[in-house]
Amino acid sequence: MRWLVTGGAGFIGSHLVDRIVAAGHSVVVLDDFSSGRREFLLHHDEGGAVEVVVVDLRDLEATAPHFEGVDRVVHLAANPDIRLGTRVTDTDLQQGTVATYNVLESMRRHNVTDIAFASSSVVYGEDAPLPTPEDHGPCIPISLYGASKSAGEALIGAYVGTFGFRAWVFRFANIIGARGTHGVIYDFIHKLRATPGHLEVLGDGRQEKSYMLVEDCVDAMMHVMATTDLPYTLMNLGTEDTCSVRRIAEIVIDVVGAKANISYTGGSRGWAGDIPRARLAIERLVATGFVPSMASEEAVRTTAEVLLREIGGHDA
C-alpha cells in the first residue's frame, strides 16, 4: 500500500513513517521543513520506501499532483506552536484549515478516500469534564490552533458525508518523546542550558495535562486504523493520568542534573488560549485492544532523558 504523510519529516510524522515502513508499505512524505527535519528520515535513505517532497500545503496546485497513486493519507502537518496564534493570527487558518482543505481536495481529485487526521484535545475547550469523552459537546476551542483543528475535523466530516471518504480523526493529548521540536520539556531543557541555576515557568505551574509517548501515539494510530472501519472514526489518544507543569519542572531539573530554583510567572494559564487542565477519556482506544505503554510521568521522564541527549548533540 502507498501512504502519503503530510508533516512526515516532523516530530510525530517521522515516527509514523518508521511504523509504516516497518509494516512493509511505501510512503511519500510531504513537508515544508518549517519544523520538520531531513535528519529525522535519513535512516530511510537506503531502503527506498520513503520519498520526500518539499511542498507548501497552502498551495493546492503544487500539492495535488503528489496524491496520484496514493492509497491512504495521514495528515499531520500543522503549525506546531499554539502560542504563535496570539501574535500572527492567520498562521493556523492558513497552515491548518486551508492546508487541510487542500489535502482533502487533492485526495478528491485523485480518488483517494482514506484519511487519518491529527486533531487535538484542545478542540474541547476549557469547560469540558475531565476525563473528556469523544462525545463531549459543545466543543468551543479557545485558541486559533484549536479552531483550526475543529475546522479540520469538520472539513473531513464534509468529505466523508458528501464525497464518500473514510476517516480516522485522532484527538491527541500532549505527545512527547524523541525528535521533539517544541513543547514544555523541550523549552525547560533549553532554559536550563541558558540559565542553569534558574527555571522560569509560565503560569502558576498547576496546569495539569496528559502526556503520551510518541511511540505509543503512532502505534495507537496504526492499531486503530487496522481495527476499525466506520466512515468516520473519532478517537482520543492519550494516557489515563496527568502530570503537572510543576512536576515536569522537577523531573527535567533532576534529569538535567541542575540545581535550579523554579519561579512562576503566575496565573492559571501559560498564555492566552492555554487550557490549564486536560485529560482525555481513552475508553474507546482501550476498547480496540490498545493500551499505552507508559503513563504521563514516565513518558515525561523518558522524554527529558532523550531530548537532553538530542539537544546536547545538536549544540555540540
Place this chain on the structure above:
Amino acid sequence: MRWLVTGGAGFIGSHLVDRIVAAGHSVVVLDDFSSGRREFLLHHDEGGAVEVVVVDLRDLEATAPHFEGVDRVVHLAANPDIRLGTRVTDTDLQQGTVATYNVLESMRRHNVTDIAFASSSVVYGEDAPLPTPEDHGPCIPISLYGASKSAGEALIGAYVGTFGFRAWVFRFANIIGARGTHGVIYDFIHKLRATPGHLEVLGDGRQEKSYMLVEDCVDAMMHVMATTDLPYTLMNLGTEDTCSVRRIAEIVIDVVGAKANISYTGGSRGWAGDIPRARLAIERLVATGFVPSMASEEAVRTTAEVLLREIGGHDA
C-alpha cells in the same frame, strides 16, 4: 450604538437591520450583493440610519476599515446555497471560514469585541438525537457549508478565549419568510411557475425539518443579545415542531392554486450532504423568555403566500 451587519442586504440580514433601526441604532451594512438585494434596504434610504458598503469579505484589507467606530457586529454573510459545495468545493471555505476570520480580525484591529454569528443546525450532522440540544457532541457536519459554520464557531471561540471577545452563536433551523432568495419553498414556487401541472421533489419527500419565520428569528436574536451576557452564548433558534418536504409541497401547491402532480426523485436525501431530519431543542431560547410566534407549518404557509406575491412582483 453603532452596529455592523455583514450580509445585511440579504434575506435574514435585511430583516435584522429593520429591527436594529427600529431600536434606535445606526447600522453599517457590508454586503457583496451576490445574494443580497439593494431593494431590501431601500425603505431605510430616507432615515439615514443605514449605511451600505459593497465589499468582498474575502479581502481583509478592504473589509477592516469599515469596523472603525463599530460597537457590535452581526456576521450573517455566507454562501446561502448548501448544494453548491458539492460542485465548487472552496465556496464555503472562502465565503464562510476565511470571511469569518477576516471579520474577527477586522474587529480585533479596531477593538470591537461583540459579535453575533449565524451558525446552523447542520453543524450537528446526521446522527444527532432529535430534538438536538446545544451540548450535543460530537458535531460532525456532512456538508462543506456545515463545515464552514463549525469552523466559524470555533474561530469565534478562539477570539473569545484569546482576545477577550463576547459572542452569541446562533444555530439556525431553516429560516423562511419574506425576501427569501433560496430554499425549498422558493424553489417549489419557481418550479410550479415553469411547469404548473407538475412538481418534482428532490428525495423521497420524507425529509422533515423545523422551519422558523424570519421575523421570529431576528426577534429572537435581538432578545437573546439583550438578555444574556456570557463570554460565549451558544443557542439554537428554531421551532418545536417539524414539517415534511411532502407537506411543504402540498402547502405550496395549495397556496399557488395549482393542480399539480408531485413526483419524487427518490432517496432519503435531497442531495449529497443534505440532512434528512432536523429538529433543534429550543429550551435554552424559551428559558430566556422568547417563544416563536409561529410553528413550522404555519411559517411555511405564511412564507409561501408572501413569496408568491414577491416572486410574482419580480417577474411582472
